[in-house]
Amino acid sequence: MTDTCKVLMIFPLFNANSFWNYKEACDLSGARYPAAPLGLITVAALLPKNWEVRLVNRNTEQLGDDDFDWADIVMTGGMLPQRNDALHIIEMCRAANKPVVIGGPDVTSSPALYAAANFQVLGEAEEIMVDFIEAWRRGEREGVFEAPMGKTDVTKSPLPRFDLLKLDQYLHVGVQFSRGCPFSCEFCDIIELYGRVPRTKTNAQVMAELDALYALGYRGHVDF
Template sequence: MQTARNRVLMIYPAFNANSFWNYKATCALAGARHPAAPLGLITVAALLPTTWEVRLVDLNTEELGVGDLDWADLVMTGGMLPQQDGALAVIEMCRSRGKPVVVGGPDATSTPEIYAAADFQVLGEAEEIMADFVAAWTGGARSGVFRAEMGKTDVTKSPTPRFDLLTFKNYLHVGVQFSRGCPFNCEFCDIIEL
């Protein structure tokens, strides 16, 4: 059984180099390292117990330090399809070091079988299932899949993201979430399915 205090390292995977999310020239003009902050991950951080210590490493803006994994009791990662290679690399690195790793986000929710090597999968909107994950982890579980029913989350009840985890100068902009999903039906996008 875990103690009330846990150290969680959140690792935001790098986007593929040719991704739409990597407009590096614009970032360079503004003195930023990456276009947008990891809003989803810092929202998940806000859903964790306040007694847990949380650190964020955004691999789009910084490198993972030598002691970061040693410090952590648990690693959380995940993201979108253009981050799949990076997320899988984080999972493999954690597995090789014996660190429990949790994966979530839209890509893991769309294709959980690709992320089977993660110890835990949090699939769907975290607001609906993070309490279940926390209860399982603190109760001694070392693996599991937590699935939220799609389309049930009331975003007005979502906590304020942990903006304190960000280094603001690294980003062109920091988003504010006021809705989820998309009203359009573009054939190339999976958001409407999620």
């Protein structure tokens, strides 16, 4: 089997009244959306180097039939305020006869709601992607891949694929330094998803991510 694959990554719409959708601040700065999809571009960096990746952010651009025609597989997922559109994306993939992988915080919390997806990736992707890629190469077209909570060594997390972003569309670009949290805020599920012990990247990793953004010409706000 020739090991090539065209991966269409789709970042779902946030609900209009979501905390994550502060449109007025974007209007003032000429941006289309506040934050870039850091999770998806991190997953993209975990894929084989010879796989092609196309990213469409539904909050900033249109998703077309040509995107589905191009793709061998679709990857999507996100947070609770993106659930409605994530489920809609799964329906679109089914209609287009494209296998769809769903991951991220919401499916990890509520996997039963996403049973229509071909694949579920539950937990942190670094622990899962090798198994998923091997399954895909074997010809499997459905499955559930689950990582133990809070066990990922983030010092082994790859440099995100910042090159997939249209950087001028965003108010800020995120750089992740740590995962996990020692606090117990009643509105937040981070401790349930990533544990109570913060796990941190190295200084060298963070500097490499900043250097990568700089090399791409980015001079805007960076959110840690």
